[in-house]
Amino acid sequence: MDTLIPYLLLSAGLFCVGLTGVMLRRNAILILAGVELMLNAANINFVAFWRFHPGADDMSGLVMVLFTIAIAAAEAAVGLALVISIFRHYRSTDPEILEDLKG
Amino acid sequence: MNDLISYIWLIPGLPILAALALTFWPVAKRKGAAWLAISAMALSFVISLFAFGAVPRSAEEGVVTRLIHNFTWFDVGTSSMRIGWILDPLNVVMLVMVTFVSLLVFIYSMGYMEKDPRFVRFYAFLSLFAGAMLGLLIANHLLVLFMCWEVVGLASYLLIGFWFQKPSAAAACKKAFITTRIGDLGLFIGMVWLYGEAGTLLFYDAGQGCLESSSLRLIASLPGMAGMTAAATIGCLLFFGAMGKSGQFPLHVWLPDAMEGPTPVSALIHAATMVAAGVFLMARVHPLLTYPDAGTQALSFITWVGAITALIGALAACAQTDLKRILAFSTISQLGYMMLGLGTGGVAVAMFHLITHAFFKALLFLGAGSVIHGCHDEQDIRYMGGLRKIMPVTFATYGVGMLALAGFPLVTSGFWSKDEILHAAAHWHGHPAPFIMALVGAFLTAFYMTRQMCHVFFGKNRLQERENASEEHPVVPHESPASMLMPLRILAGLAIVAGFMGTPLFPWFQSFLEGGTLEWHGTALFHGSTLGLLIGSSALVLGGLIVGWWFYSSLVFDPLRDKDPLDEKLPAGWFATLRAKFYLDEFYESTVLEGARLLAMGAAWLERHVMIPMMPLFAFGTRIMSWITRFWDEWVINASFDRSCKGIQNQSERVSTAHTGNIQFYLQIVALGFVLLAIIWIWGGGQ
Amino acid sequence: MNLVFAIIALITLASAIAAMCLRNLVHCVLCLTVTFTGIAMTYLQLSAQFVGFSQIMVYVGAVSVLVIFALLMTRGGNELNLRDWNPRHWLIGLGTGLLTFGVMATGIFKSSLTRSAAPDSKTESVKTIGESLLNEYVLPLEALALLLTVALIGAALLAMPERKTASSPHSDRPQTKGDPTN
Numbered sequence: 001m002d003t004l005i006p007y008l009l010l011s012a013g014l015f016c017v018g019l020t021g022v023m024l025r026r027n028a029i030l031i032l033a034g035v036e037l038m039l040n041a042a043n044i045n046f047v048a049f050w051r052f053h054p055g056a057d058d059m060s061g062l063v064m065v066l067f068t069i070a071i072a073a074a075e076a077a078v079g080l081a082l083v084i085s086i087f088r089h090y091r092s093t094d095p096e097i098l099e100d101l102k103g
Numbered sequence: 104m105n106d107l108i109s110y111i112w113l114i115p116g117l118p119i120l121a122a123l124a125l126t127f128w129p130v131a132k133r134k135g136a137a138w139l140a141i142s143a144m145a146l147s148f149v150i151s152l153f154a155f156g157a158v159p160r161s162a163e164e165g166v167v168t169r170l171i172h173n174f175t176w177f178d179v180g181t182s183s184m185r186i187g188w189i190l191d192p193l194n195v196v197m198l199v200m201v202t203f204v205s206l207l208v209f210i211y212s213m214g215y216m217e218k219d220p221r222f223v224r225f226y227a228f229l230s231l232f233a234g235a236m237l238g239l240l241i242a243n244h245l246l247v248l249f250m251c252w253e254v255v256g257l258a259s260y261l262l263i264g265f266w267f268q269k270p271s272a273a274a275a276c277k278k279a280f281i282t283t284r285i286g287d288l289g290l291f292i293g294m295v296w297l298y299g300e301a302g303t304l305l306f307y308d309a310g311q312g313c314l315e316s317s318s319l320r321l322i323a324s325l326p327g328m329a330g331m332t333a334a335a336t337i338g339c340l341l342f343f344g345a346m347g348k349s350g351q352f353p354l355h356v357w358l359p360d361a362m363e364g365p366t367p368v369s370a371l372i373h374a375a376t377m378v379a380a381g382v383f384l385m386a387r388v389h390p391l392l393t394y395p396d397a398g399t400q401a402l403s404f405i406t407w408v409g410a411i412t413a414l415i416g417a418l419a420a421c422a423q424t425d426l427k428r429i430l431a432f433s434t435i436s437q438l439g440y441m442m443l444g445l446g447t448g449g450v451a452v453a454m455f456h457l458i459t460h461a462f463f464k465a466l467l468f469l470g471a472g473s474v475i476h477g478c479h480d481e482q483d484i485r486y487m488g489g490l491r492k493i494m495p496v497t498f499a500t501y502g503v504g505m506l507a508l509a510g511f512p513l514v515t516s517g518f519w520s521k522d523e524i525l526h527a528a529a530h531w532h533g534h535p536a537p538f539i540m541a542l543v544g545a546f547l548t549a550f551y552m553t554r555q556m557c558h559v560f561f562g563k564n565r566l567q568e569r570e571n572a573s574e575e576h577p578v579v580p581h582e583s584p585a586s587m588l589m590p591l592r593i594l595a596g597l598a599i600v601a602g603f604m605g606t607p608l609f610p611w612f613q614s615f616l617e618g619g620t621l622e623w624h625g626t627a628l629f630h631g632s633t634l635g636l637l638i639g640s641s642a643l644v645l646g647g648l649i650v651g652w653w654f655y656s657s658l659v660f661d662p663l664r665d666k667d668p669l670d671e672k673l674p675a676g677w678f679a680t681l682r683a684k685f686y687l688d689e690f691y692e693s694t695v696l697e698g699a700r701l702l703a704m705g706a707a708w709l710e711r712h713v714m715i716p717m718m719p720l721f722a723f724g725t726r727i728m729s730w731i732t733r734f735w736d737e738w739v740i741n742a743s744f745d746r747s748c749k750g751i752q753n754q755s756e757r758v759s760t761a762h763t764g765n766i767q768f769y770l771q772i773v774a775l776g777f778v779l780l781a782i783i784w785i786w787g788g789g790q
Numbered sequence: 791m792n793l794v795f796a797i798i799a800l801i802t803l804a805s806a807i808a809a810m811c812l813r814n815l816v817h818c819v820l821c822l823t824v825t826f827t828g829i830a831m832t833y834l835q836l837s838a839q840f841v842g843f844s845q846i847m848v849y850v851g852a853v854s855v856l857v858i859f860a861l862l863m864t865r866g867g868n869e870l871n872l873r874d875w876n877p878r879h880w881l882i883g884l885g886t887g888l889l890t891f892g893v894m895a896t897g898i899f900k901s902s903l904t905r906s907a908a909p910d911s912k913t914e915s916v917k918t919i920g921e922s923l924l925n926e927y928v929l930p931l932e933a934l935a936l937l938l939t940v941a942l943i944g945a946a947l948l949a950m951p952e953r954k955t956a957s958s959p960h961s962d963r964p965q966t967k968g969d970p971t972n
């Protein structure tokens with residue numbers, strides 16, 4: 001590719017899809033999936049910019065991506081554990097049931 | 104003895120302290136009370152003698168030197184109230200006279216008031232009076248003088264009404280106080296005006312005083328009322344106060360009624376001292392009246408009033424039948440003479456007559472008290488008579504007093520002092536009428552005093568013919584005890600001797616008061632008008648004595664059965680008019696008092712028929728007000744408050760609907776907000 | 791634009807949208823997996839081989855499985871989600887998403903950075919990655935290790951069955967001691 005633009009557009013699109021999913025899905029697990037999607041979109045951004053950055057031995061972009069992947073995975077694990085814990089309590093994964101803060 | 108002046112306050116202070124002590128004195132210890140008062144008075148007398156010695160004599164004619172002691176009484180912010188004492192020839196002679204006469208009256212009262220249950224209270228009042236009178240004399244500040252003036256009036260009220268159980272006494276003391284109060288109003292206005300113009304009420308204050316030339320120049324140049332200068336108007340206003348206190352016409356009506364008080368009171372207050380306070384006041388402010396550019400209207404006013412008073416007093420005295428009332432009218436008449444002398448001749452003339460009058464009038468009153476005491480409290484002269492043999496000492500001393508009052512030529516003090524006044528009146532550059540009135544008055548004085556003497560001391564004793572006398576309880580007159588006779592003897596001596604200090608041959612009194620060298624004017628007697636006046640007035644006096652004897656000698660008529668010879672000689676109704684004091688009391692009764700009564704009745708009517716029915720109205724109004732207030736509070740304030748609270752609650756409810764509790768909703772809003780911020784940031788200029 | 795990349799990008803986006811739209815939750819997760827794969831392809835196309843394979847290993851291999859496990863444990867697959875979309879606020883959500891995309895696109899197109907020149911060939915080797923990890927980024931590396939440990943323990947703790955005690959549900963709140971610095 002000649003320019004960054006396609007990759008960045010892809011990244012932006014994925015991010016927005018993920019955001020919309022987070023905002024609109026009625027299942028807590030799929031909200032977490034949307035979060036994962038957003039993180040991945042950001043990763044694409046990182047890699048694209050790494051690719052187009054001069055400097056042959058500069059690996060900082062990739063390092064960042066590696067870290068992000070690792071952290072995202074850990075966070076997904078913890079988040080899902082939380083969802084399961086909530087499910088045990090409320091018997092549902094609908095985020096609308098968590099309305100103790102209403103009012 | 105220049106620091107005597109700073110201790111001069113002891114002269115009034117000691118009697119005041121005695122009065123204070125006597126207020127709390129046990130009623131049983133009468134002798135102690137009397138001696139306390141007497142010793143306080145005696146001490147004051149001794150200090151007065153020292154003061155007399157300490158007053159500087161000035162050698163220059165017309166210039167008087169004075170001892171002044173001014174001090175600050177209290178401070179108000181940055182300004183201070185300064186008052187002071189003064190000691191000059193004018194007041195030192197009065198100090199000596201007042202303390203001496205008071206001392207004699209105190210001693211006399213020991214015997215006279217012996218049987219009275221309120222003996223101690225009497226002495227308390229007497230001491231209060233004496234202290235206030237002396238304070239009046241030494242005051243260098245017009246306000247201090249006025250305060251003492253008022254206390255003197257109060258003491259007079261208390262003493263006139265001493266036997267307040269008698270309705271006539273209670274009425275008399277009220278009348279005295281109110282009448283003098285009317286005069287005091289003028290005095291107060293004059294005082295305030297003087298303060299406003301002069302800025303100070305200190306008489307002499309190292310050139311700044313209100314009677315010193317800088318203030319007088321200012322006051323004399325300002326306009327007053329009715330075309331007079333301010334100085335003359337103030338003088339007239341101050342004279343109103345003197346009119347009330349000194350019983351000038353038309354405010355003299357209280358003096359005859361004041362005889363309801365005990366005789367020592369009459370002697371001290373209404374003969375010698377208090378009534379002289381008015382004359383003293385005018386003498387004190389004399390520089391104000393005689394300032395060259397001030398105009399002579401004030402002096403003319405004083406002269407006319409004095410002359411009229413002298414004549415009216417003498418006329419009314421001719422027809423009275425109460426022993427003390429004759430003397431009261433005589434006092435009024437003599438006070439008129441003093442004012443006449445003040446207006447025409449100046450301070451020395453008036454003060455000379457004041458001093459001599461004090462002695463012989465006190466003598467006459469104390470003698471009258473002796474007579475009354477001896478006649479078992481009889482005061483009507485028609486029931487007396489023949490006391491010449493029964494009460495010889497009283498008769499002798501009373502005779503001396505009577506001759507002094509009448510002005511018997513050459514040997515009595517009254518002759519010399521009255522002659523000075525006649526001399527001044529004759530040489531007055533105003534109207535000759537005051538002089539004529541004075542001459543007529545002199546004649547009448549001799550006449551009515553002879554009348555009185557004949558009724559009381561000559562002829563047959565008529566005491567038995569009193570209503571409450573009977574064959575079983577004979578009412579026999581007797582001579583008075585020694586404590587009463589001693590003062591009489593002393594005063595009789597003074598009545599003769601005191602005159603010699605002011606004769607034209609050797610005018611010690613005049614030079615003492617007015618300054619100037621003292622020398623023996625050997626030929627003064629023989630200057631033209633002086634001699635003529637001496638002979639003329641002597642003739643008048645002797646003529647009055649003879650006519651009186653002719654009318655009233657016991658050989659001729661019987662007072663109880665015949666009509667008074669004067670009544671027969673005068674046109675019909677004149678004697679009754681004189682007897683009724685020219686119907687002045689009735690006139691006041693029908694006009695002033697009636698007016699006051701109408702006002703009071705009107706106020707009572709207003710109260711009963713207008714105010715009281717309006718009470719329920721006010722109550723109703725108050726209830727309406729309270730209802731309105733409650734309504735306002737409950738339905739307007741509370742309700743609006745409640746409504747606003749509810750409004751806030753509603754709004755907060757509406758706002759709280761944003762808290763759905765839905766996480767995703769929150770997230771949506773946050774994301775939206777963030778995006779909008781990003782848009783604003785990007786397009787707002789950021790990059 | 792490279793054709794290969796265009797296809798990959800299309801697949802990725804389509805499966806992402808599908809993942810967010812489908813009703814059947816298992817189908818969603820499967821599309822999500824496809825998306826992850828597509829992203830890995832993108833990495834490979836950008837000559838980041840190590841990262842690409844890591845992506846496959848971690849996401850496709852582990853995370854997707856994790857999500858499916860969680861889904862199955864919460865009975866998500868059997869249920870029929872009647873109201874899948876949030877009927878009340880779906881407009882805001884959609885609008886926000888579109889708006890975000892618009893803003894970012896505008897930013898992308900306006901920026902000069904994105905028009906930079908074609909890249910020279912960049913090769914990445916595991917060796918260099920390892921070197922930078924252990925030389926420059928050793929601290930984040932260690933922190934990451936710690937994080938993973940904590941996440942492991944935490945997830946296990948959270949997912950454990952609740953202890954059956956007689957206390958009320960609210961006693962599960964952690965007892966916090968008073969912090970002396972507050």
